Amino acid sequence: MENIRRSRSTLTALAFLLAGCAGGGVPQSGPHLSPTECRDLAALRGNAPPTKAQNQSELSALRKAGYNPSPWNDDPNFPEDLHAAQRLVDHWFETECQQFQPG
Secondary structure: OHHHHHHHHHHHHHHHHHHHHHHHOOOOOOOOOOHHHHHHHHHHOOOOOOOHHHHHHHHHHHHHOOOOOOOOOOOOOOOHHHHHHHHHHHHHHHHHOHHHOOO
16 A cells, blocks of 8 residues: 555656656747846846856856756757857847846
8 A cells, every 4th residue: 555655656746747847848938037137147248256146047047048058968069059058048138138238
């Protein structure tokens, strides 16, 4: 009886995990960058020394753009995939973060 309960909870957890993976490939509607990411990316474009939080925001934005910085990801397309993600994040920043841009 204990094995059935354990199996059921394992299957439930697996179902949630698979649902999250399936939902991850769905294009996001609306803004791609959060206000925090916009603020931190704007600060990174300045000359001030970056903070850990700002670096984390930049990494989060790059991940949203499809870049996987995992050391176990043996990516034959590096650094082209990083540059493509950076271009996409730059585009999002220009179109979604006007309030944080100088001028």
